[in-house]
Amino acid sequence: MNALRRYIDKIKPNVEKGGKFHFLKSTFEGFETFLFVPNTVTKTGTHIRDAMDMKRTMSMVVLATIPALLFGIWNTGYQHFLAMGIEASFWEMVWFGFLKVLPLIVVSYVTGLGIEFIFAQVRGHEIQEGFLVSGILIPLIVPVDVPLWMVAIATAFAVIIGKEVFGGTGMNIMNPALTARAFLFFAYPSQMSGDAVWIAGLKKGMETVDGFSGATILGQAAQNNSTFVNGLGQAYKPWDMFLGTIPGSIGETSTLAILLGALFLIFVGVASWKIMFSVFAGGAVMGLILNAFGGNVLMEIPFWEHLIIGGFAFGAVFMATDPVTGTQTERGKWIYGFLIGFLAILIRVFNPGYPEGMMLAILLMNVFAPLIDHYVIESNIRKRLKRAKVQA
Amino acid sequence: MSEVIRIRKGLDIKLTGKADKIFVKAPRSKTYAVKPVDFHSLTPRIDAKPCVEVKVGTTIFHDKYRPEIKFTSPVSGIVQTIVRGDRRRIIEVVIEDDGKDTAETFLKGDPKELSREQVVENLLESGLWPSLIQRPYGVIASPKDTPKAIFISGFDTSPLAPDLDFIMKDSAEDFQVGINALTRLTDGKIHIGLDARYPAAKTYTAVKNAELHYFRGPHPAGNVGIQIHKISPINKGEIVWTIKPQDVVAIGRLFKTGKYDPSMIVAIAGSEVEKPVYYKLIRGAQITPLIDGNLKQENVRIISGSVLSGKKINKDGYVGFSDAMISVIPEGDEYEMFGWITPGFKKFSVSRSFTSWLTPNKEYNLDTNIHGGERAFVVSGEYEKVLPMDIYPVHLLKSILVEDIDKMEQLGIYEVIEEDLALCEFVCTSKVEVQSVLRKGLNILRKELE
Numbered sequence: 001m002n003a004l005r006r007y008i009d010k011i012k013p014n015v016e017k018g019g020k021f022h023f024l025k026s027t028f029e030g031f032e033t034f035l036f037v038p039n040t041v042t043k044t045g046t047h048i049r050d051a052m053d054m055k056r057t058m059s060m061v062v063l064a065t066i067p068a069l070l071f072g073i074w075n076t077g078y079q080h081f082l083a084m085g086i087e088a089s090f091w092e093m094v095w096f097g098f099l100k101v102l103p104l105i106v107v108s109y110v111t112g113l114g115i116e117f118i119f120a121q122v123r124g125h126e127i128q129e130g131f132l133v134s135g136i137l138i139p140l141i142v143p144v145d146v147p148l149w150m151v152a153i154a155t156a157f158a159v160i161i162g163k164e165v166f167g168g169t170g171m172n173i174m175n176p177a178l179t180a181r182a183f184l185f186f187a188y189p190s191q192m193s194g195d196a197v198w199i200a201g202l203k204k205g206m207e208t209v210d211g212f213s214g215a216t217i218l219g220q221a222a223q224n225n226s227t228f229v230n231g232l233g234q235a236y237k238p239w240d241m242f243l244g245t246i247p248g249s250i251g252e253t254s255t256l257a258i259l260l261g262a263l264f265l266i267f268v269g270v271a272s273w274k275i276m277f278s279v280f281a282g283g284a285v286m287g288l289i290l291n292a293f294g295g296n297v298l299m300e301i302p303f304w305e306h307l308i309i310g311g312f313a314f315g316a317v318f319m320a321t322d323p324v325t326g327t328q329t330e331r332g333k334w335i336y337g338f339l340i341g342f343l344a345i346l347i348r349v350f351n352p353g354y355p356e357g358m359m360l361a362i363l364l365m366n367v368f369a370p371l372i373d374h375y376v377i378e379s380n381i382r383k384r385l386k387r388a389k390v391q392a
Numbered sequence: 393m394s395e396v397i398r399i400r401k402g403l404d405i406k407l408t409g410k411a412d413k414i415f416v417k418a419p420r421s422k423t424y425a426v427k428p429v430d431f432h433s434l435t436p437r438i439d440a441k442p443c444v445e446v447k448v449g450t451t452i453f454h455d456k457y458r459p460e461i462k463f464t465s466p467v468s469g470i471v472q473t474i475v476r477g478d479r480r481r482i483i484e485v486v487i488e489d490d491g492k493d494t495a496e497t498f499l500k501g502d503p504k505e506l507s508r509e510q511v512v513e514n515l516l517e518s519g520l521w522p523s524l525i526q527r528p529y530g531v532i533a534s535p536k537d538t539p540k541a542i543f544i545s546g547f548d549t550s551p552l553a554p555d556l557d558f559i560m561k562d563s564a565e566d567f568q569v570g571i572n573a574l575t576r577l578t579d580g581k582i583h584i585g586l587d588a589r590y591p592a593a594k595t596y597t598a599v600k601n602a603e604l605h606y607f608r609g610p611h612p613a614g615n616v617g618i619q620i621h622k623i624s625p626i627n628k629g630e631i632v633w634t635i636k637p638q639d640v641v642a643i644g645r646l647f648k649t650g651k652y653d654p655s656m657i658v659a660i661a662g663s664e665v666e667k668p669v670y671y672k673l674i675r676g677a678q679i680t681p682l683i684d685g686n687l688k689q690e691n692v693r694i695i696s697g698s699v700l701s702g703k704k705i706n707k708d709g710y711v712g713f714s715d716a717m718i719s720v721i722p723e724g725d726e727y728e729m730f731g732w733i734t735p736g737f738k739k740f741s742v743s744r745s746f747t748s749w750l751t752p753n754k755e756y757n758l759d760t761n762i763h764g765g766e767r768a769f770v771v772s773g774e775y776e777k778v779l780p781m782d783i784y785p786v787h788l789l790k791s792i793l794v795e796d797i798d799k800m801e802q803l804g805i806y807e808v809i810e811e812d813l814a815l816c817e818f819v820c821t822s823k824v825e826v827q828s829v830l831r832k833g834l835n836i837l838r839k840e841l842e
Contacts, residue, residue: 037732038727040725040761048818052821053765057770057821060745170770170822268745269744270771323770377784380784
């Protein structure tokens with residue numbers, strides 16, 4: 001460790017101003033602070049600081065996605081072999097899924113971090129850690145067979161247009177990972193929806209079991225099929241939807257794995273339990289309202305089933321809780337979360353072209369979050385003014 | 393006991409090296425200093441140039457813009473040097489002590505029988521006036537104002553804080569005279585905040601002409617700003633004054649004896665102090681005799697005041713005007729490999745991603761490392777957990793960063809000074825320098841309005 005430190009100190013002058021490799025300063029610093037927490041000390045204000053920093057905060061979110069990621073890897077293999085009608089062992093499924101998912105993760109990180117490094121260098125900033133989270137979220141919310149170049153373009157779009165033009169991590173208005181997904185959805189709809197994209201191999205026309213369909217539950221509901229079945233025509237039980245042995249985007253299928261991540265995030269205090277809770281509450285309320293009316297299959301899905309299918313749970317736990325794009329006041333978080341859940345189910349049911357409403361609901365509420373905060377703060381201001389008048 | 397005000401938000405940071413409850417008479421320092429930097433936005437004009445002989449209570453310098461506010465020598469002797477910093481700003485005026493303590497005489501008498509003008513005049517001349525701090529802005533009070541009320545916090549909850557009940561226990565009589573003098577300054581009440589967790593010293597509980605309030609909760613419950621917010625928050629246009637208990641005692645002694653008595657009790661504490669105890673010393677004392685041979689190692693940060701909002705001083709520096717403690721902690725100028733992901737058993741954090749939540753009563757040895765780099769605001773809701781005020785701190789800070797004066801006012805900038813938001817700075821994941829941002833805002837506002 002000391003030797004490494006000495007080596008870094010030795011090469012450091014090269015990237016300082018005037019050094020030969022100054023254009024790599026941000027990149028160098030990025031790696032240096034990754035290896036070593038810097039030796040900077042407080043100058044003004046508090047002389048001691050909490051040990052928490054942005055790197056650790058972001059790492060906690062990445063850790064929280066691991067259950068969903070691992071399940072997603074296995075499920076990719078499971079769905080594939082189910083469709084092909086091939087008997088496969090647990091490890092064969094995992095290995096297949098791993099080979100499918102790993103390139104997505106690599107492409108997302110390389111593209112995103114590359115752009116972040118360049119922007120940091122141009123601005124003369126340190127590298128910001130925000131993309132550590134976005135980089136793992138993007139692969140988890142795309143269909144497994146999406147072409148890698150599309151992921152690269154979508155990531156670049158999300159990082160540049162969704163984040164860096166606003167000033168980088170902490171300044172963006174919309175969640176970068178969802179921006180990437182929205183970009184893919186509107187630019188390449190054929191790769192992002194339909195019955196063939198959710199299971200590895202279907203798109204390429206590989207030989208499947210006769211009559212196999214890769215439709216997701218929401219896809220089936222949108223076509224007004226009242227019993228949800230897997231590709232082989234066996235009916236899904238709610239338990240399957242909760243465990244996640246259904247087709248869907250890589251990380252979104254298993255509500256159980258997502259909830260494990262949620263518990264971890266709430267425990268370490270990185271994500272707001274208020275937002276998570278109120279998203280589920282909002283979804284349940286909208287579900288109940290629709291159940292009361294009924295009319296078609298989507299409206300008649302029991303309200304609690306809405307919460308465990310599609311991207312609802314994943315969005316609630318990992319997307320809605322983004323502290324930068326969500327509301328920042330505690331009271332605002334209740335309203336913000338509730339409206340996300342409420343709108344997600346509304347869009348899901350009444351937009352037959354696209355039954356997955358979570359993405360649009362969150363992006364919409366991202367835009368409205370500052371407005372919610374504004375009114376919460378206005379009420380604080382009014383209270384202060386009123387107090388002044390009473391006194392005077 | 394009257395009604396207890398509960399403080400639920402906040403954070404007690406437990407550090408090793410709390411001072412033992414022993415009074416030690418400090419050996420006299422060779423030099424003493426009066427420091428303009430102890431007071432915000434003060435521009436001094438020197439009255440006693442180097443080589444001039446001064447007595448206890450002789451004016452050393454005065455406020456350029458309010459010449460009636462004077463700063464006086466705590467000892468008798470000769471003015472040695474004027475230490476200047478950047479742009480020739482005066483940092484401290486050093487006085488060489490002759491040990492004789494010859495003193496100027498001031499008005500003596502029962503403040504109850506004196507007029508307001510006489511009390512004000514006596515405080516100004518003796519150099520005790522600067523112990524009255526005005527809110528908003530946290531600057532020295534203006535003798536022309538009549539404050540809505542005067543607030544005194546009778547306890548301190550900051551890390552390693554000295555036990556003010558212990559410090560004050562033998563000063564009941566002087567404290568009462570001091571309170572009597574303060575009642576002449578305001579038409580409102582004198583409020584004293586006390587800690588409900590422990591029985592308060594008789595000095596406080598037996599006091600007359602003041603209203604007692606009890607608080608129970610973690611730091612910053614002992615901050616006078618929090619207490620004002622809970623008792624009677626400051627509205628736009630209102631002025632309240634605050635003063636530290638030991639300064640009230642000094643005022644009491646002034647009216648009893650007719651002399652400026654600069655003695656006070658200062659705790660020296662912190663993980664790097666060999667023998668943390670309470671010292672009886674004279675205001676503005678050089679700390680060298682207190683720390684010589686009393687430090688565990690050399691690479692330390694010495695702070696006049698608390699680790700959250702005190703001022704860094706050198707090893708040959710001087711105790712600040714109203715500071716009742718000197719904190720000594722290790723400097724953290726070392727690299728730490730993978731420190732951002734290791735479990736961090738020895739680290740303290742409010743976040744449960746470290747293990748410190750398992751041991752709430754453990755005392756920590758924290759250094760001055762920032763533990764990360766400065767970032768934009770990302771995490772939300774963390775400041776609110778340690779600020780027991782009805783204020784949105786992040787939005788207030790953002791309004792300061794964009795210099796929006798109306799918003800600063802609306803968001804309650806008048807109710808806070810740096811020490812109230814110090815915990816926000818401590819917990820900040822983005823390592824924002826909250827206290828200097830707030831000071832910037834206060835300066836902008838004061839310049840605009842005065």
